[in-house]
Amino acid sequence: MRPFRLYCNVIIPTVYQYRITSHPEYGDTIAKTLGEGRRICSPGDRKTHGTLPRLHGVLLVAKGYDCYEVAEILGHSPTTIENWVNTYNTRGVEGLHDDSRPGRPSRISDAVKDQIDQDLRKNPRDLGYSQNLWDGKLLSHHLKERYQITLGIRQAQRLFHQLGFRQRKPRPVISRGDPVAQEAFKKTCRTGEG
Structure with a gap:
């Protein structure tokens, strides 16, 4: 199978530090793409959470690695890397975002x-x-x-x-003692006797 390649000249020294040289035909397209990827990927945002690793995989392919090597480096399957590259080629950085996962529909209308x-x-x-x-x-x-x-x-x-409710638990109420019985007990009880 032929490895997927993007047409650009990219040098990637480390995972999150990119140094990009522009391709004569495409100008600064990749530099703009990476800048856009960093701008779009805000920390803690679920939609953009996986975008940087995917973009990293695409840039490794753009540098000249084939999908099998990138899969080995990033710990994914080669098919996944191919899908990332195809998605990037068709939809750009926006295509690398996570799709919404609403979960199972509610049983209650x-x-x-x-x-x-x-x-x-x-x-x-x-x-x-x-x-x-x-x-x-x-x-x-x-x-x-x-x-x-x-x-x-x-x-x-x-x-x-x-629905905006909070559960309340009933707290036990301590019953008040009978003051007459308490006084009678105090009078009949002698302190110090064993």
Whole structure:
């Protein structure tokens, strides 16, 4: 298989320090690309998190390494490196960004979330439950009984937070002692007796 190559003259001394010489035909295109890659890749941004390693792989190919050598250096498969180069050739630096990964769609529609929000604003006793406060276990049971939605306890707790609620736990109340009984006890108890 023929190695993929970009048409530019690039010298890469270290992983994150690039020294670029311009190609006579393309001018400063690669220098601008690398500058754009650094500008676009902000630390902590999930979308641009993997862009610099991909750009590094593309620049290694541009320097003259084949995809197998770059794969060995970066710890990826040669097919991955080929995909990065093809993506860069068709879409530029923007193509090297991570795509959004929204995850699994929610089982609960927005209309049902609004109804659940209204239910959570009520006392559980008003809905026929014996508890005074909502918790994950009760919400999970409520969703199964009323909306036919099976949700685990931990996911029900997450739903609390998504709807802007926080869980309150009942704190035990220390009962106040009977002052007459306390005085009677003090009078009958002698200190120092064993």
